[in-house]
Each structure stands twice: as C-alpha cells, then as structure tokens.
Amino acid sequence: MNVTVVGTGYVGLVTGACLASLGHSVVCVDIDESKIERLKRGEIPFYEPDLAEIVKDSIESERLSFTLSLREVMKDSEVVFIAVGTPPQPNGASDLQYVYAVAEEIGNTISKYTVIINKSTVPVGTVAEVARIISKSYNGDFDVVSNPEFLREGSAVKDFMEPDRIVVGTDSMKAQKIVKQLYSSIDTNFLMVDSATAEMTKYASNAFLATKISFINEIANVCEEVGADVTKVAEGMGMDPRIGKSFLNAGIGYGGSCFPKDVRALRFIAKDNNYDFKLLRSVIEVNNDQKWRFYSKIKETLTSLKGKKLAVWGLTFKPNTDDMREAVSVEVIKKLEQEGAVVSAYDPEGMEFARNLLSKSVTLTKDKYSCLENADALIIFTEWNEFKDVDWTKVLESMKSNYVFDGRNMYDPSDIKSNGINYFSIGR
Numbered sequence: 001m002n003v004t005v006v007g008t009g010y011v012g013l014v015t016g017a018c019l020a021s022l023g024h025s026v027v028c029v030d031i032d033e034s035k036i037e038r039l040k041r042g043e044i045p046f047y048e049p050d051l052a053e054i055v056k057d058s059i060e061s062e063r064l065s066f067t068l069s070l071r072e073v074m075k076d077s078e079v080v081f082i083a084v085g086t087p088p089q090p091n092g093a094s095d096l097q098y099v100y101a102v103a104e105e106i107g108n109t110i111s112k113y114t115v116i117i118n119k120s121t122v123p124v125g126t127v128a129e130v131a132r133i134i135s136k137s138y139n140g141d142f143d144v145v146s147n148p149e150f151l152r153e154g155s156a157v158k159d160f161m162e163p164d165r166i167v168v169g170t171d172s173m174k175a176q177k178i179v180k181q182l183y184s185s186i187d188t189n190f191l192m193v194d195s196a197t198a199e200m201t202k203y204a205s206n207a208f209l210a211t212k213i214s215f216i217n218e219i220a221n222v223c224e225e226v227g228a229d230v231t232k233v234a235e236g237m238g239m240d241p242r243i244g245k246s247f248l249n250a251g252i253g254y255g256g257s258c259f260p261k262d263v264r265a266l267r268f269i270a271k272d273n274n275y276d277f278k279l280l281r282s283v284i285e286v287n288n289d290q291k292w293r294f295y296s297k298i299k300e301t302l303t304s305l306k307g308k309k310l311a312v313w314g315l316t317f318k319p320n321t322d323d324m325r326e327a328v329s330v331e332v333i334k335k336l337e338q339e340g341a342v343v344s345a346y347d348p349e350g351m352e353f354a355r356n357l358l359s360k361s362v363t364l365t366k367d368k369y370s371c372l373e374n375a376d377a378l379i380i381f382t383e384w385n386e387f388k389d390v391d392w393t394k395v396l397e398s399m400k401s402n403y404v405f406d407g408r409n410m411y412d413p414s415d416i417k418s419n420g421i422n423y424f425s426i427g428r
C-alpha cells in the first residue's frame with residue numbers, strides 16, 4: 001500500500017521504516033528541514049537500536065523516502081499516519097497544536113478516499129476533532145482512525161514488528177479492513193473498538209505502568225525503614241501471574257517523553273470531565289518525591305555538597321535511548337550544582353542531547369572511567385549495560401572516596417561492599 005507518515009520522531013520514523021520493510025511503499029514527512037536532509041542521506045537523527053539498518057535497507061530498495069511536503073505525496077497516499085508530538089502544557093493537558101496543524105494540511109490537500117490513522121497519544125475526542133477539521137476544507141469521503149502506539153524507546157523496532165496487540169479505533173468497516181490489510185503480515189491480537197475507547201486505552205496503559213512504578217517505589221521506601229530488600233520483595237510479588245514481574249524495579253522514579261506527560265494528561269482529562277482521579281495524583285506525587293529522596297540520601301551521606309566532586313553514570317531517562325526528555329538526572333544534577341557540587345558525567349548515547357539540557361559547568365567525559373577522576377562519589381541514574389560490568393579496583397584508584405549512590409539497584413550489595421565500596425541503593 002502507499003503510506004505516508006507525518007512526523008519522523010521516535011514513533012513516526014519507526015512506523016515508516018517498519019512498514020517499508022514489510023513491503024509497503026512509504027514516504028515520511030517532517031517540517032524539520034535538517035532532519036529530512038539527514039534522513040535522505042540515511043542518517044538517523046536519534047539513537048534507536050536496529051533502526052539504522054532497516055532505514056538503510058528500505059531506502060536502498062526504494063520503499064522508503066523522505067520529504068518536507070505533505071502536499072506532494074497526498075494524492076498518492078491510501079493511508080496517512082499522524083505521528084507528531086503532543087507535549088504537555090503547564091496545566092497537564094496535551095498540546096494538540098501539531099496534530100491539528102497536520103489535520104488542516106490534510107484537509108487542504110486530500111483529493112480522494114484516504115484513511116487517516118492517528119498514532120500520537122491524544123485525549124478522547126481528538127480523532128473526531130481531526131475529522132471535523134479535515135471536513136471543513138474537504139467534503140469527499142475519508143476516515144480517521146485511532147491506532148495508539150505502544151512501542152518502547154530502546155526496543156521500538158521489535159515492539160513495532162512483534163506487538164502484544166494492535167488497537168484500532170473506528171466505526172468504519174471500510175477503514176477497519178484497510179488497517180487490517182496494512183498490518184496483515186504482523187501476527188498479533190487485533191482489538192477493534194471505537195475511537196474514544198482506543199484513545200483511552202493508551203492513557204490507561206501508560207498510567208497503569210506508571211502506577212506500578214510508584215507503587216514499588218513506595219514499597220522500597222518502607223523496605224528501607226523496616227530492613228527488607230525490595231528487589232526480593234518484587235521477585236516474590238512477580239511470581240504471582242496476577243501481578244507479573246515487569247515494572248517492579250524500584251528506583252528514582254519514571255521519566256521520559258511519555259509516562260510523566262500521559263499520567264498528567266489523563267488526570268487532566270478526568271478533571272476536565274468533573275472526575276478527580278485521586279490515585280493518579282498520588283502516582284505523580286510519589287514519582288516526584290522519589291528523586292528528591294535519592295538527592296537527600298546523597299546530601300545527608302556526604303554531609304555537605306559544597307566543593308564535592310561528583311561523577312555521574314547515565315543521563316538518559318532509561319537505557320538504550322538518547323532521549324533526555326524529563327530525565328530525572330537533569331533536575332537532580334541541577335540541584336547538586338546549586339548546592340555547590342562539581343559534576344562530571346558520562347552517558348553512552350545521551351551526551352549530545354544532554355549538552356543542551358545541563359549547565360555548561362557539567363563536564364561530559366569520553367568514557368565511564370575518566371568521569372571518576374578525584375570524585376567524592378559516583379551517582380548512577382541510568383542502568384546501561386556497560387555499567388553492569390565494572391572494574392571496582394580501577395574505580396577506587398580514580399576516585400578520592402568510595403561512595404556509590406545507585407539509583408537503579410544495579411549491583412548486589414554484598415558483592416560491591418566486598419570490593420570496598422560504600423554502597424547506597426534503593427529499598428535495600
């Protein structure tokens with residue numbers, strides 16, 4: 001099928017490249033000129049494992065191309081995806097201006113029956129509003145479908161190709177058939193629902209996962225008081241299939257471009273409809289407190305932060321991505337610096353985006369060991385694989401002191417202590 005994907009971010013580019021590799025003819029559109037130029041050269045503007053290969057292969061087989069002009073490709077498109085950002089507004093509501101701008105453009109350029117598929121995470125009613133905007137300038141036949149995306153950065157290609165489910169929200173049988181045909185080579189469960197239900201399913205899923213994280217973080221905080229080990233508690237809980245073992249890793253709270261904004265947006269949607277979603281208020285509060293608990297642990301242990309040299313491993317909001325949006329590291333590092341600490345940091349992929357978010361006084365180093373020189377403490381924000389395998393003798397040779405604050409419970413406490421490290425983690 002002839003497919004257009006509007007927005008070449010983490011979701012749009014993965015969608016476009018994967019659909020091309022499944023045999024569709026795909027054009028990806030973006031308004032960001034430098035991004036389109038880079039993509040035309042086969043360069044991926046962000047880090048996502050396995051994506052570069054399928055983009056390169058799909059360009060070579062002429063099934064994937066890039067343009068700045070939606071108008072140019074609209075007449076040949078059978079399906080148009082909307083995969084632009086829906087960032088949070090200060091009150092928590094999603095900012096839908098980018099989605100609506102694409103809808104306007106589709107309305108001005110559509111000339112035959114086309115299925116518009118919205119992949120951006122949007123509040124209930126957005127698909128209906130997109131349809132209304134298009135019909136202001138076009139009175140022919142078209143359908144707008146909600147098809148929320150559940151991929152995770154870091155494993156986005158696999159998640160797209162082998163999804164747990166594909167949720168399709170539309171009342172149009174004609175559009176349903178086309179969407180099923182589009183995804184026919186993906187073997188998974190299809191959930192056919194109305195668009196409001198599909199839109200709500202995405203928020204409910206992310207809010208539930210965030211709730212699990214805040215729940216285990218509170219359990220960790222109680223574990224610290226009573227002398228239990230949260231990692232073992234989580235293991236015991238996860239053995240119950242009704243609970244499941246995923247998303248039970250205690251740490252410094254969730255960040256990233258989705259959970260914080262989607263939880264806040266769902267709370268706003270509820271409030272806007274006269275419902276106070278009390279549970280989500282706590283999920284947000286616990287998540288916010290969790291990073292400051294970690295910060296306090298560092299500050300209290302080191303007595304004063306003034307003039308302390310702190311080494312940081314991991315800046316991105318999670319491993320296997322370069323995404324720094326709402327990364328916990330940024331806020332905590334800022335506070336550490338305000339209290340007089342001198343920070344050097346290393347991240348395997350996030351340094352380019354981190355440079356724009358951290359103050360100029362943070363020294364970014366070329367590897368994990370050079371970051372440690374003369375450090376009073378090592379702080380771990382992200383559980384990258386390369387931090388699992390550590391030569392602790394080398395670490396202690398570089399550092400001035402032996403404090404390690406691990407926000408992701410990466411190491412076995414007795415192992416690391418036997419290496420002479422003064423170790424602090426979460427809920428153990």
Ligand code: NAD
Nearest residue numbers: 007008009010011030031032084085086098120121149153
């Ligand atoms: P992103 O910020 O990485 O990419 C958005 C892209 O859209 C940018 O390249 C931007 O230039 C482009 N854009 C904006 N307006 C445009 C326009 N009028 N025409 C063409 N391009 C335009 O965003 P993302 O992380 O890919 O997220 C996109 C949506 O998918 C969001 O609603 C997000 O919540 C949702 N989502 C994201 C993830 C994720 O892990 N990132 C997962 C599931 C769902």
